[in-house]
Amino acid sequence: MPASALAADTPRGLVVARGNACMGCHAVDRKLVGPSFQQIASRYKGDxxxxxxxxxxxxxxxxxxxxxxxxxxxPSMSDADVRSVVxxxxxxxxxxK
Ligand code: HEC
Structure with missing residues (x-):
């Protein structure tokens, strides 16, 4: 689904995360199978x-x-998609946004 089909202020990275099942294992603010995205952001802050x-x-x-x-x-995600979600x-x- 193209990003333009979603609300204009939805960040592209979130669209990619939803479209690639990332949210099945990650949540923004709590640990699921993997660490929360906020935990990841604070771990790599300044790196x-x-x-x-x-x-x-x-x-x-x-x-x-x-x-x-x-x-x-x-392996099937495009470099551009991986980069925007990261x-x-x-x-x-x-x-x-
Ligand atoms: C089947 C579950 C699962 C799915 C699906 C998944 N993740 Fe993860 N993710 C994990 C686990 C578990 C870890 C912790 C890995 C580790 O300890 O090295 C992790 C770690 C990460 C990290 C931090 C890596 C690090 O080395 O610190 C990022 C960033 C991340 N995931 C992003 C994503 C994105 C983006 C997607 C979707 C494209 C995704 N994940 C899909 C389970 C998942």
């Missing part, structure tokens, strides 16, 4: 390499940073 690291992690999957449960890989997470996962 200039965070975007690069997390883009790779979302694409390739992996475990061991937050616990033993692995995140699955997302940038949105690192911005604290706001619900509107």
């Amino acid at each position: 200039p390499l965070a975007t690069t690291k997390l883009v790779k992690k979302v694409k390739d999957g992996g475990s061991g940073v937050w616990g033993a449960i692995p995140m699955p890989s997302h 940038e949105w997470v690192l911005a604290g996962a706001p619900s509107s």
Whole structure:
């Protein structure tokens, strides 16, 4: 579904997160299977390499940073989509622009 089909002030990263089942394992403000997006934002606050690291992690999957449960890989997502969702997470996962 194109972003334009949704409310104009919905951040693109949130549209991508909803469209790729991220919200099945992550919530903005509480831990589900994976850490909350706000926890992730505060962990990487001030880390200039965070975007690069997390883009790779979302694409390739992996475990061991937050616990033993692995995140699955997302090989079919486009680089642009992965980057927008990661940038949105690192911005604290706001619900509107
Ligand atoms: C099947 C459950 C599951 C799905 C689906 C999932 N995640 Fe995760 N995610 C996890 C788990 C578990 C972790 C913790 C991994 C670890 O400890 O290294 C995690 C970690 C993360 C992290 C932090 C990685 C780190 O190394 O600190 C980010 C960012 C993230 N997920 C984003 C996403 C995005 C974006 C999507 C959708 C494209 C997504 N996740 C889909 C379970 C999931």
